[in-house]
Amino acid sequence: MSGGLFITLEGGEGGGKSTQAKKLAAFLTARSHDVVLTREPGGAPGAEAIRKLLVEGASNRWDGMTEALLHTAARRDHLVKTVWPAMGAGKTVISDRFFDSTIAYQGYGHGLDLATLRALQNIALGDFKPDLTLILDLPPRVGLSRAQVRGGTETRYESMAVAFHERLRDGFLAIAAAEPGRCRIIDADHDVEMVHAAIVNAVSTYLGGR
Numbered sequence: 542m543s544g545g546l547f548i549t550l551e552g553g554e555g556g557g558k559s560t561q562a563k564k565l566a567a568f569l570t571a572r573s574h575d576v577v578l579t580r581e582p583g584g585a586p587g588a589e590a591i592r593k594l595l596v597e598g599a600s601n602r603w604d605g606m607t608e609a610l611l612h613t614a615a616r617r618d619h620l621v622k623t624v625w626p627a628m629g630a631g632k633t634v635i636s637d638r639f640f641d642s643t644i645a646y647q648g649y650g651h652g653l654d655l656a657t658l659r660a661l662q663n664i665a666l667g668d669f670k671p672d673l674t675l676i677l678d679l680p681p682r683v684g685l686s687r688a689q690v691r692g693g694t695e696t697r698y699e700s701m702a703v704a705f706h707e708r709l710r711d712g713f714l715a716i717a718a719a720e721p722g723r724c725r726i727i728d729a730d731h732d733v734e735m736v737h738a739a740i741v742n743a744v745s746t747y748l749g750g751r
């Protein structure tokens with residue numbers, strides 16, 4: 542699977558990850574990268590079927606460990622069917638979320654043991670990691686009100702308490718502090734173009750140093 546580049550975008554609700562992932566894909570395509578834009582949960586037919594189970598319905602539909610197992614099963618399918626083949630072909634893969642979301646949401650958010658979650662990722666993925674992770678950070682109340690404006694049926698996580706979202710924000714910041722080589726925090730409490738400029742700066746610096 543080596544050859545290509547794997548960039549992930551992470552963060553809480555309403556931080557504009559999907560918009561920013563698209564803009565980053567366009568930026569890198571214009572610089573001759575062969576880009577595959579994908580997302581989690583999802584990114585392959587089987588993983589998208591699992592996504593529906595995870596993002597729809599009542600907030601207490603699954604307990605934390607069941608959620609972690611479903612996300613991790615979807616992730617394995619996404620890697621096997623989409624990410625690894627694309628990287629093997631030398632492509633640049635941009636994923637809207639990856640395993641840091643499991644640590645932040647199911648670990649920090651739902652309180653599952655972090656070492657157990659890391660071991661689970663290791664069983665499913667080996668030691669595979671993103672080359673670069675951009676963590677879009679903003680206060681949960683701002684993000685949740687943006688997500689509410691968006692509407693739709695995928696509201697299961699948005700309907701969890703603000704305290705849950707505060708904990709997972711702390712989780713993302715702790716991940717970034719623990720892995721400064723891989724992770725960059727992007728202040729997402731700005732307009733789309735400003736956030737895009739910060740992302741372009743982080744990615745260009747990373748690519749320049751490779």
Ligand code: TMP
Binds near residue numbers: 639642698
């Ligand atoms: P999205 O809204 O960014 O598409 O993500 C769907 C939801 O899934 C979002 O609320 C975050 C949640 N999620 C987890 O709880 N754990 C995970 O491992 C992933 C990938 C997403």
